[in-house]
Amino acid sequence: MAAAHRAPQALILAPRGRDASIAASLLKEVGLGARICADLDALTRDIGADTAFLVMTEEATRGADLRNLVGQLEAQSSWSDLACIVLTSRGGGPERNPAAARISEALGNVTFIERPFHPTTFTSAARTALKGRLRQFEARARLDELRESGERLTTALTAGRLGSWELDLKTSELIVSETCKANFGRGPEQSLSYGELLSSIHPDDRQRMREAVERSIADNTDYVIEYRVLWPDKSLHWLEVRARVVSDEAKGTSSLVGVSSDITDRKTSEENLRRLNETLEERVAERTAELKRTHELVLTEITQRERAEEQLRQAQKMEMIGQLTGGVAHDFNNLLMAVLGNLDLLRKHFAADAKAARLIDGALQGAMRGAALTQRLLAFARRQDLRVEATDLVTLVGGMTALLEKSVGPDIEMRFDPPDETFWTLIDPNQVELALLNLVVNARDAMPEGGIVSIGLDTPTPPSALNLGAGPYLRLSVTDTGQGMDAETVSRAIEPFFSTKELGKGTGLGLSMIHGLAVQLNGALRLESHVGRGTTAELWLPATTAVAHPEPVIADSNEILAGDAVPRSTILFVDDDFLIAMSTVDMLEDLGHEVIEANSGAAALEILRGPDPIDLMITDYSMPKMNGGQLTEEARRLRPDLPILLATGYAELPDNSTLDVPRLGKPYLQQQLAAEIAKLINVRHPGTADATASERV
Template sequence: METSNLFEAAQSSDGRYRLLVEAITDYAIYMLDREGRVTSWNPGARRFKGYEADEIIGRHFSTFYTDAERSQNVPAQALEEAERTGRFEREGWRVRKDGTQFWAHVVIDAIRSPEGELVGFAKITRDLTERRAAEAKLRESEEQFRLLVQSVTDYAIYMLDVKGHVASWNTGAQRIKGYTPEEIIGRHFSNFYTEADRAAGLPRTGLETATRIGRWENEGQRVRKDGTAFWAHVVIDAIRDDDGKLVGFAKVTRDITERREAEAALQVAQATMIRSQKLEAIGQLTGGVAHDFNNLLQVISGNLQLLSKDIAGNARAEMRVQSALGGVARGSKLASQLLAFARRQPLEPKVVNVGRLIKGMDEMLRHALGGEIEVETVVAGGLWNSLIDPDQLENAVLNLAINARDAMNGEGRLTIEASNAFLDDEYVRQHEELSAGQYVMIAVTDTGTGIPPDILERVYEPFFTTKAEDKGTGLGLAMVYGFLKQSGGHVKIYTEVGAGTTVKLYFPREVASEDTLVGSPSGEIKGGEETVLVVEDDDEVRGVAVSMLTELGYRVVKARDAASALVVVDSGIPIDLIFTDVMMPGVLRSPDLARKAKERLPDVAVLFTSGYTQNAIVHGGRLDPGVELLAKPYTREALARKIRHVFANQAQRRGAQGSQHLASEKTFKNATVLLVEDDDLIRLTTTEMLSDIGCTVKEASTAQEALKILDEQPVDILLTDVGLPGVSGLQLARDIHGRRPGLRLILATGDSGVQSEAARLGAILLVKPYTPQSLRQGLEHAMKKRR
């Protein structure tokens, strides 16, 4: 069929051919008028060349050519040849909107009226950049890949109705398969398949797969009208109307008989390369990050914590040390995110009802997202329990919520749903490492921009992000993915560009009872003698708060804004608690005041108060996790009870730390620890930590030195780094396990992947970078353990 007849056929069949063209994204298909100006533009053209329809329609198609070809009048020659012969076909460099070039295969067909008058041109372009590069490489290395340079220029493009009957037919289809439109339209497309494929149900599988997931791609033998077979690459795309109803299928077939062997070799090479890259990335994440980065953090953290004893009483130096330790904590968090992607983070799973957990996150989410995001939480009745780390689940939901906020540009609707789900055999067959059964599902849905299909498969890659350089690390979804996989769960993304995205998290059902939630006890209403800094810009409100606190017995200092309050903190006045309004005038915000105050006074408590509703307190700002909030208006009794609650929490934390330190000194007096660490700085700081808590320390830098010491001297505890040179610390522990049953074992590492081996050996796992407190805890557990 001639091109003009093709378009007439499309018009006479209620625009089915238009739907076909609009559904194709692998080929740029558009129209030119007689002078070469663009008159139509399909999604494939937009994807290849970068122009929106309203940017390019009306402009001359020579825009896509290089300067050299325009100077040689190549665009005009192409139209001239198409007009003279009916068709122009070439390969060459073309230019995208952003100026980058790509190697394209181009076909231009002249379109004529029934009277033979030229009315324009039909143009089909395909991006062959990757194929051309592969062809050049293979041509240089092996003659067998010479076929890759032979361009495949004929495409069969046609439509099927919902049952698979041919509804339209183009000249490419006629040339490849031999049928005229009159012979094939109305017949079932299974006529093109071999008898074996029809018996195996391959045509039905193609339509069912395209219906279910939108697309089916296949290579195999097909049959021409004359009975000869050829190898074909086939793509079937489901076509739906504006209401989502299936109206048919778009089908593109190309003859790859001569190229099949070369293409197969190329695909094997590409698959090998991709697997190699992924393995390399995972290796860098686990080995490199867990060992080198955590070792570096351990050096910094250990020295800073030891230095803090030497500068005790020097407020300025203490502030700087605390600030530096904060940097170590952020570095440790980064390492944790990377290890989460690699499924190597230490989890502390508990039996939880995720519905209650999500409802408990409501205030945190509103703080993080801001007042312009409407948040709705929907929890189904009868929700099952799940065995999961609640802290990591909160982090995952928060990461998804923040991603959603950014996708909505800070304004829109976020919906979080929790319900029971069942994943059947058909679903799990499409996903590795997933078992059929009962799951608890959490869905996070936004009304944002959606995720383009070309990057959807990359969203879980570490450091991949579509945000600006200062807007995110690219680790949020990577962490979520790793956490779900490590928890035996599953994550699935459903997205539509311009409409929004839903991320569904699936966790296996747990039949055990939910862990008991312990509420905060209410104490007697009373005051105290501590010093409270009241920060409030409203004079009357500030006066009332000062009066209440004074009557309760507190010493009170006051400030009218956050900047003034920080001056008070810097003055050296001893302050036990900062009681501050959330919303105040000035450059310095209350959350920043809290952060800066804690940098200067690590033991200071902070209590926020606000008269705004919970979802509008900070208008897009964020308060620290664990924030204490007293809503306005408040009574004297409520104020008194809340302040004592905050002080009780502070005292409990300090008391636990002090008693633990005294118990540790008594427990470890006269205990001999063999420390095996190849890093000199870590060995130095860890030795000092061990000495401070009463241990006698023997040092070794290799497994060989450690074995010699163990043969010659009595040792109570072996504390060894896992990543030793030569013989690893893990192997050292294995060798000692059978020979010295009374020796306690501690394995120090940043990689929790050795946890199962540590349990088999009866060893304690000490995660780097460790603090004096976590080191003491590890020693206590080791001393109590019996192997």
């Protein structure tokens, strides 16, 4: 920052008379302060940077030694040219007065005023001198600013490690700072000519540098470039150079003036970042290509994750619905058990009454339809009791062809091209037949104006989206050329009670039942559909190498009911449901058996610990505190040879269960109950039916 200066004032040396006071008074009128000096030495000492000009009388300098004064004036700054007003006697100007001429020669910038003078003459000369001095002060201020700017520039260049340089475009003379030399690997004492500068530039960058210089000179544009330089120690560095053309019209010269900075660290970082980016780009490209390949084969990773999340949400939702549905269906099953059991017995008592028998049969049919609905609900909940056996799907589908053709009607063409080989799988044939019929009926309903239904059997590799276990699978597919479904409808198609059919034309349980059946058989149901292009339903089932074996022939149920094939037995019946216990006990007693009732597992074990002979135990599976499976294990410890029949509305035995007991599905009729008892009693007492019966009676 420029130093502060005091207000300018004139110095007056007029030791005789009133000249000093008059001059000071006149200067005051023009707004300028003045200081009256006692002698020449005082005047010389008081001259400073803020002195406006000098006022002296000729006689004050006559015979005086002016060397100190002259030395003081010669020592002035380059901007300063201090004026002096000399008051002479009449006719005492320098042209006629040698003393005045000596003053003019010694002091330089001198104005002579002859006395006596008019005040206007003096004030005019004072104003002229002051005006000139003020212009000098302005020059001083500009010089101060330039000096400070130069100092700030030097500080900035040093702080920014910027080297300054100037190239004379005519002579190619190069002037460089120490920092600029350092940028080119030179020490302060070493030279750096323009030729040496050019030779230090990397050969691959040299021509580019020359072209940039020429372009800057020709177009009068800024010169900005980055290039590599080789230091004397052969190390490689990067420089950033900026400059512009500066012309001196007075001298008729032009120079390229600029700065240089070492950007090696930045370039190294950029290079490292570039390599990192290239590596990342390569990895991204590889990953993108991999994702693209994946998309072209299965789906992208993101789509897979989204689909997996959606499947998980759907599975969780279906699991919750399944648990609720299974619980409701189980309770409904128990109610139907009581209804069917009592109706079955009641029918026997009214066999001779045609009207009553007809009414009872109607009630039985309604109850059986309710049982079928319950089975569908349990199938959706994956809790229905399946009778799994090795089955050839080719034979199963072939045997249903006639039924399927009648089901679709004359306006729809059925197509099934059976493969030559067999397709063995472990399934419940009746349930799969119902599932296939349901799929075909759905296909028919999707083609109200006719179309084609195609049934296919093949063995492709399951898509990973199905999340099936390892091993070979069979695919039973039903494809129609109907209306098709959008994605949202497909996603909801297996929800229970969801249907696109008109009210009264479907329960909405068909696909949910098939889904539950497929999962229970360790398979899957897959739907693929597009609006206007039809639907394909795929039932995926595990393949097996097992083949079907004929079951042993048992007595006809009618014969069993006649009482000739089954001996009268003592049966322990266990069930916590009062209505089921009442109807089943009545059915057993109607068959001629003696029944001991227990309403819990604990009560049954107390009876088994007693001395009473028991030929068979029939127990419900789902009971509080101790279920039928746990009761069976405890009962076998007490009576290892005791036959046990497990009655259950659904197969909910744990996966790690080792129980090997026959099961009777709820709801059951007396005829079914008698058939299962006959199997167990005949196995235990072969050929002793009559003797045992007589002993019991």
